[in-house]
Amino acid sequence: MIRIGDLSLNPTKIICLGTNYMDHVEETGLEIPKEPLIFPKTLNCLIINNQPIIYPKLLFNNRKFNRVDYEVELAFIIKDKCKNVTFNNVYEHILGYTVFNDITARKMQAKDIISQKPWFRSKSFDTFGPIGPVVKLVDEINDPHNLNIELKLNGKTKQSSNTKHLLFKIPKIVEYISSFFTLEPGDIIATGTPGGIGPIQPGDLIEATIEKIGTLSNKVILEDD
Amino acid sequence: MSEIKIGSIIIKPTKLICLGRNYLEHIKETDASVPKEPVFFVKTVNTIITGEDPIIYPRILYENENYNRVDHEVELSLIISKSCKNISADKAMEFIQGYTIFLDITARNMQISDRNIKLPWYRSKNFDTFSVLGPKIVPFNEIEDPHNLNIELKLNGEVKQSSNTKYMIFKIPQILEYLSKFVTLVPGDIVATGTPSGVGPIQPGDIIEASIEKIGTIRHKVILEEET
Numbered sequence A: 001m002i003r004i005g006d007l008s009l010n011p012t013k014i015i016c017l018g019t020n021y022m023d024h025v026e027e028t029g030l031e032i033p034k035e036p037l038i039f040p041k042t043l044n045c046l047i048i049n050n051q052p053i054i055y056p057k058l059l060f061n062n063r064k065f066n067r068v069d070y071e072v073e074l075a076f077i078i079k080d081k082c083k084n085v086t087f088n089n090v091y092e093h094i095l096g097y098t099v100f101n102d103i104t105a106r107k108m109q110a111k112d113i114i115s116q117k118p119w120f121r122s123k124s125f126d127t128f129g130p131i132g133p134v135v136k137l138v139d140e141i142n143d144p145h146n147l148n149i150e151l152k153l154n155g156k157t158k159q160s161s162n163t164k165h166l167l168f169k170i171p172k173i174v175e176y177i178s179s180f181f182t183l184e185p186g187d188i189i190a191t192g193t194p195g196g197i198g199p200i201q202p203g204d205l206i207e208a209t210i211e212k213i214g215t216l217s218n219k220v221i222l223e224d225d
Numbered sequence B: 001m002s003e004i005k006i007g008s009i010i011i012k013p014t015k016l017i018c019l020g021r022n023y024l025e026h027i028k029e030t031d032a033s034v035p036k037e038p039v040f041f042v043k044t045v046n047t048i049i050t051g052e053d054p055i056i057y058p059r060i061l062y063e064n065e066n067y068n069r070v071d072h073e074v075e076l077s078l079i080i081s082k083s084c085k086n087i088s089a090d091k092a093m094e095f096i097q098g099y100t101i102f103l104d105i106t107a108r109n110m111q112i113s114d115r116n117i118k119l120p121w122y123r124s125k126n127f128d129t130f131s132v133l134g135p136k137i138v139p140f141n142e143i144e145d146p147h148n149l150n151i152e153l154k155l156n157g158e159v160k161q162s163s164n165t166k167y168m169i170f171k172i173p174q175i176l177e178y179l180s181k182f183v184t185l186v187p188g189d190i191v192a193t194g195t196p197s198g199v200g201p202i203q204p205g206d207i208i209e210a211s212i213e214k215i216g217t218i219r220h221k222v223i224l225e226e227e228t
Helices: A022-028 A087-093 A106-114 A170-180 B024-030 B089-095 B107-114 B174-183
Strands: A002-004 A006-008 A014-018 A038-040 A054-055 A068-070 A072-078 A093-100 A129-136 A148-153 A156-162 A188-190 A203-208 A214-224 B004-006 B007-010 B014-021 B039-043 B055-057 B071-072 B074-080 B096-104 B131-141 B150-155 B158-164 B188-193 B206-210 B215-226
Touching: A002 A129, A002 B150, A006 B158, A072 A148, A072 A203, A087 A093, A087 A170, A093 A203, A129 A214, A170 A188, B004 B131, B055 B089, B055 B188, B074 B150, B074 B206, B089 B096, B089 B174, B096 B206, B096 B215, B131 B215, B174 B188
Parallel strands: A014 A188, A054 A214, B014 B188, B055 B215
Antiparallel strands: A002 A006, A014 A038, A072 A093, A072 A188, A093 A129, A148 A156, A148 A203, A203 A214, B004 B007, B014 B039, B074 B096, B074 B188, B096 B131, B150 B158, B150 B206, B206 B215
16 A cells, blocks of 8 residues: 555556657667557555655666666556546546656666566666655646656756657557556556656655646665665 | 455465576577576566466457467466565575465567567566466475476366476575565565476467466466457
């Protein structure tokens, strides 16, 4: 169970989109997807507003792996159990929206991608999924595809875009994902990050903001011995 | 959080983590390379079935000639008994509740096509009903050596996979030591240890029987997804 603002959720899964903003597709050198590119994060990664992101020593002390990135994303929460949802009915199955930071061990991910391995270890370290500060209910946000989205690292703006630039919009995302899997109440879907991703270091403060939702703040600390 | 009843025991898994490429004969048949460290991927809990539940062959695969190959993979799996992180191999067995049989159903052609264009192994592994567990959880102290168990899968009565867990490349202590460097494991979490060779396609109407010595046998029918 996780408490986001005054709402308690029982997610069974977190599904993230990769390469869903054109400027991010360009900076990663990945291909423009023909259909949504999806991957999971495990629930052990979830933390809420003001909890620290723990930079694992395993990455910090290894020159091949010591790059960990922030990625601000619009996320939404599933309201009820659903499968094979049609495009036009998607919003009936969404509880609300929140801010998600898809922390990623970038060099480890790049190495795993090259060797055609799953994207698991690089995405699912403990604390690599900050979420919050609140869930805005679906009827409180008229158009989720017209929200400014921004990330500041130590007060300096690093990512700045608008959700109107999403390649796959929410109805298409839910239609696509639910054609494969049953979604359950509390499940979290993150819609991908815009350009401007970059590294974090112990001591950094990350502030991820989406218009009409709020600011998700997390400090980065080095894992204890 | 989902509750799952395996035999008489209820578990509440938060994640299901599987090894790929952990039997040499299976690595050869898939044209993959021998891993230097364990290769993990995730299955989400919507995939889990138990008891008499059928395996549902999705229409989205069945009706698409690029994707209409779905395979069986029998595996030894273990259930985590208590929360753990950064555990050492020599302590790993203290964190195991017990063992059960796992069937890792895989949309093979979709997995290959995703892998070839460097996409995550995700959709091909996570259809509803693509993870079969049972028939019971054998407590860890009832199996003296989990690395010496015959493991077998029959399709419509014919043996398709037959090996022994002694051929696992990474053994359970190493697997848990490595995995717990990355993620905190919590009670009920499921870790599957990879499949031996002999993987092959299933079709609607098939009966799959998977057995592991000292654990038992699970038997599941494959049915085609109903039209929506």
